[in-house]
Amino acid sequence: MFLNVNSSYSLKYGTMDIPTLIAKARALEIHQMVLTDINNSTGAVEFIRECFKQGIAVEPDEVQKGNTPYHIKPVAGIEFRKDNQLLYFGIAKSKEGMRTLNEFLSYHNIQNIPLPDDAPDFEDVFIVYPFTKIFNRALKSNEFVGLRSSQLNYLYKHPLLYQKEKLVVWHPVTVSDKISYRLHKYLRAIELNTLLTMVPEDAKCAEDEFLIAEDELKKRFEAFPFIIENTQRLIDACDLSAYFEFKTQSKNKICYCKEGVEHDKALLRRIAYKGLEYRYGKNNAVAIERIEKELRIIELKKYCGYFLITFDIIRFAMGKCKFYHVGRGSGANSIVAYCLRITDVDPIELDLYFERFLHEKRTSPPDFDIDFAWDERKTIQEYIIKKYPTWHVAFLGTISTFKDRAIIREIGKVLGLPKEEIDGFTDPTRARENQQNATYRKLVAVHRHMNNMPNQRSIHAGGILISEEPITYYSALDLPPVGFVTVQWDMYEAEAIGYEKFDILSQRGIGHILEAVHIIKKNRHVDIDIHDFKTFKNDPKLNGILREGQPIGCFYIESPAMRQLLKKLKCEDYLTLVAASSIIRPGVASSGMMKSYIERYHAPDKVVYLCKEMEERLKDTYGVMVYQEDVIKVCHYFAGLDLSDADVLRKAMSGKYRSKLAFEELVSKFFISARKQGHGEELITEVWRQISSFAGYSFSKAHSASFAVESYQSLYLKTYYPKEFMVAVLNNYGGFYSRWVYVHELKKTGANVHLPCVNNSDEAVNIHGNDAYLGFIGIQGLENKFIELIPKERRLNGLYTDLEQFVKRTQITLEQAILLIRLGALRFTGKDKKTLLWDIYSYLGHKNKKFNDAELFKTVHKTFNLPNLENSEIEDAYAELELLDFPLNFSMFNFLKTNYRGNVMAADLHKHIGKTVKMVGNYVCEKTVHTVKNTKMWFGTFLDINGDFFDTTHFPNTTPMYPFKGKGCYLILGKVVQDFDFPSIEVLKFAKLDIHMNPVAVD
Incomplete structure (x- = not known):
């Protein structure tokens, strides 16, 4: 009814x-x-x-x-x-x-x-x-x-x-x-x-x-x-x-070949074996046995088409487009994926289990995560959308929900509350006061009913569905602003229906690598095979930089926490970097397993293993379960579960298995099977305790390995072509740190870094020989129109010769010209900034004048004799701070009223372990964490006057409510402590130092 x-x-x-x-x-x-x-x-x-x-x-x-x-x-x-x-x-x-x-x-x-x-x-x-x-x-x-x-x-x-x-x-x-x-x-x-x-x-x-x-x-x-x-x-x-026949088979496009399933099987086998020879050479018995095992399961689960469609995407990217990609995630556990060049991770070298990706008992669909450079992904997406018929391909959707403070704001607006009152209701520091407010209680009552309700549909970050039957059997399609048709439900519903998504993602790290290769070819005339990973990982120079923990700009390994870990491990090889990429994860680190791993890494002969099987399977990680694959190993070799059941149990313990009854049956099966292996009850209980405590936050080894490959590629470029690499990092909008840190790194390479110049700069940073010019993109307030027009006009019609010609050729406005003059971008004229400011007002006045480019006779502009106008270095530095967000050639230390720079430098901290020292540091970044007592503590990162990094720890009992007050230099009193040969400062007192004011702003 x-x-x-x-x-x-x-x-x-x-x-x-x-x-x-x-x-x-x-x-x-x-x-x-x-x-x-x-x-x-x-x-x-x-x-x-x-x-x-x-x-x-x-x-x-x-x-x-x-x-x-x-x-x-x-x-x-x-x-x-x-x-x-x-x-x-x-x-x-x-x-x-x-x-x-x-x-x-x-x-x-x-x-x-x-x-x-x-x-x-x-x-x-x-x-x-x-x-x-x-x-x-x-x-x-x-x-x-x-x-x-x-x-x-x-x-x-x-x-x-x-x-x-x-x-x-x-x-x-x-x-x-x-x-x-x-x-x-x-x-x-x-x-x-x-x-x-x-x-x-x-x-x-x-x-x-x-x-x-x-x-x-x-x-x-x-x-x-x-x-x-x-x-x-x-x-x-x-x-x-x-x-009603839900998930009896995958809803994805089943066949890649028009001729059907058998042709898919034959084609996948042929391509896989061709790739096998490229990866392993001829007649590699171990690789052949592994590839045959995988092909059997792939054919059984009807995934040939899925592999071939992914291969087609990679072939398009590497062939016609010459795009660089990274295949990561659990798909890197597959030798077939490795041979198809979907991933560059060797599953045999790393002892990766295919069952982590696909096995006979897996019910949820696996997928490949393929990363491209941020500015190349759209080309790949367009290729996929155009290749497959209408209604058979679409982007995955997402559904955002009403959340927390946003709900309070929405309700407050429709009730007509003033903005100030709404702001007060969303201020967590006023929670107790708000509880006494009747209007606030009314808002909270509505919040309880609205929280997590669907709010709007949007598009998934990179998931694409390619369907055997029309997707429109299951969803209508939207067209979001990005311009790609999109299903009206999210990845969870896609999985419930039976779709495996193709994740076409992007990341800045790939952009760094790709652009660095192009810049090196242009600036050094050198062609680099960035896929020559086997050479990179054995390079002693690269491993030396890893050991020192100074890979600023390199993907995934540049953050303070990762740099500390690399130094603590004295990491100097690929396998250790793979482990580091996993144990840095929050769950492993907070559980104490990271510390345990470092201790055992430095004293492997003192490791006591629970039993022979644990020693055989976890010797590479010193008895610590670092990866999800380790859980599978232990369940298989210690307890005797088959690999399929081992992976199902691993997934269940990570919270991704919905059937409580089935999970309990698997746990029971673990204990029964382990007893059959002859293990004692006490040993089985302890092994199970370790597995269950770790599995919830474990990380895929294949994923870590994919990250490590990319890290080595970045490291190679930074080691041998540091100037070009840092330019590429800047042009891809940096990484973990603020932009000025990468400019600092570029200067450390020996490059002559120049402020933007209308006769030398492009939209982005450029480098010619040893000279690097900052681009117009980084100038705060400069309009996109002029960011593009100034270099384009120069390339078409030659260098600008004087201020008047620059104004006429670009039709720049007064306000935009002032920005460039204050930053020194018109220094080619040979005039100082204040003279140029006088001149620009005489050209443009307070209203913009239209110049006729096609003048019959050039009119001579009247010149005036000006008094001597002083320019100060600190005034220029403040202009750069305002317009670039950092001063290029004026250290932040030079702003200080004091000449004191600390009694210890970062490079000498290891000589002062246990001592209290004073240091002056230029703020880089900080991280806030919550202690077990739910109080806050902080970790800080600074540069000393020599440009070297050092790190600080701020405990709750020695730190004010919020110690950091933005960019600038701080005086730090603290005790030098050392953890696995890595020195840092436990802060006792901490204060931001006073600076000289901008003379222009002083009355």
Whole structure:
């Protein structure tokens, strides 16, 4: 009877999520519902699936009580609205009907065409119009008119009585009760961006739009039994049981080859063996055995097409585009992926298990994570979208929800509260005071109901779906501002339906590497094979820099925590770097396992292993389970579980396994199997304790290895081509640190770094020989128009010769010219800044003048004899600080009023262990952490006067509420401590030092 049900996926309209809807329907013993969310089908498949599950899954004690299971018949459709006004709603008669509705909505979304007032001719779809619609035509065979019970009186002598078979019950469902209706009104006000009291009545649902018992609904229409019969007949004609076969097979495109599955198998085998020879040479027995094992499982799980589609993407990127990529994630556990060049991680060298990626018992779909440079990813995405047919490829969506303080702000706005009051309500320091405020308590009450409700649909960071059957069987498509069609649900629903996404991601680290290779070729005329990883990892120079922990600018290994770890480990090889990339993760570090690993790393002969199996399998990590793969190893070799069960157990312990009963069975199987191996109960219990305590925050070894490969590539470029590498880092917007740190590193390479210059700078930083010019992009306040125009005009028509010509050729405005003059970008004129400022005012005055480039005669501009205008170094430095966010040639230490620079330098800290020292440090960054007592402590990173890094620790009992006061230099009194030969300062006193003020700002 319920033909028009809205869930919370009817964004800022419906109030009940799908489980709540179904639970309320079960409580009222409702046997059929039609989910018709507004202009979307986000929840359609979820609704069908959950109705089916709830219909068959009844707890045993419920059966004993006499509550026998019954099945809610799920039907789905879409409610179509234009400008917040209901046009009609469509109800799918079948799976094909759902596709028809989805493609109808998708077409209008993608083409940005308004929905028509009348539905087109549809097959396998019923259309229901509201009773208030006026018809100037006969209704089609699939068209009906819905009546609310309150509208029955209007039927008297109504023309529709001559088409009785077209009238159906219309009882919309939007809210669950009066409280839910109040929430609905808040949602409508937020959607319409208006006050709660100003929401029009026709923009809200009726107050009675909630579920009632079927018998009660029929009673309301008992005077018109034919309407009830029409409605029942309509629902009976709908059959979406085709959706009930959930996840029996992958929904991804099954075959890459048009000829079918067998051709896919043959092609994958041929390409894999060709890659095997490239990676391992001929007749490598270990590699052949491994590749045969993987191919068998890939064929069994019907993943040949998935591998081949990924290979096709990589082939396009490496071939025509010459793009660099990194394949990471659990896919790097596969030798087939390694041979297809999807990844550069050798699974044999690292003893990686394919079962971590795919095995016979895996039910959730795995995927590859492929990273490209940030400015090249779009090309790859466009290739994929264009390669596959319309409706068969789309981006994965995301659904953002209402969260925390944002909810308070939204509610406060629709209540008409002033901004200052809203700010106060979201200030955590005023929490106790707010609790006494009646308005705040009202906001919190609404917050409880709105928290985590769907707010808006968006696009996933990189997930793409390529479907065997049209995706529109499962979702309508949106077209977000990025311009790629997108499904209307997220990755969790995609997995539930049976889709494996292709993750096409981007990262700055790849951009650094790729641009550095291009710059090196241009500046040094050297071609670099950046994929020659085997050479990089054995290079003693690279490993020496790793050991010293100074890889600033290098992907993943430049952060203070990572630099400290590298020094503590004295890391000087690839395998240790792989381990470091894993143990740096928050869970491992906070658990104490990082410290344990470092201790054992430096004293491997003192490691005591629990048993022989633990020593054999964990010798490389000194008995510490560092990786997820270690969990699999122990479960397999110690307890005797097969590799498939070992990975399922690993996944279950990480919180990604939903069946509690199945998990308990696996735990029991672990203990039973371990006993069969002859292990004692005490030993088994201890091994299980270690596994279970670690597995929840373990990290994939393949993932760590992928990061380590990229780190070595960055390290190679920085070691042998430091100037070009640091320019590339700057042009890809840096990494972990602020921009000035990378400029500092560039200067340390010996490069002559220049301020922006209109005759030498480009949009980005450039380098010619040993001279590097900062680009226009970094200038605060300079408009994009002039960032592009100034170098473009110079390249087309030659260098600028004087200020007047520069003004005429660029048509620059007075304000923009002043920015460039203050920064010294017009120093080519040979005039000082203040003279140039005088001149620019004489050219442009207080209004911009249009110059005619095509002058017949050049007019000589009148010159004046100016008095001697003084320029100071500190004044220039302040201008650079304002316009670049850092002074280029004026140290932050030079701003200080004091000449004191500390009694110890960073390079000498190891000579003062246990002593109290004074240091002066230029602030780089800080990190806040919470202690076990829920108090705050801080870690700081600074540069001394010599440009060397040192680190500080600020404990709660010696530190004010918040010790750092932004960029600048600090006086630090503290005790030098050492942890595994890494010195740092435990701060006792800490204060920011006073500076000389800008003379221009001083009266």
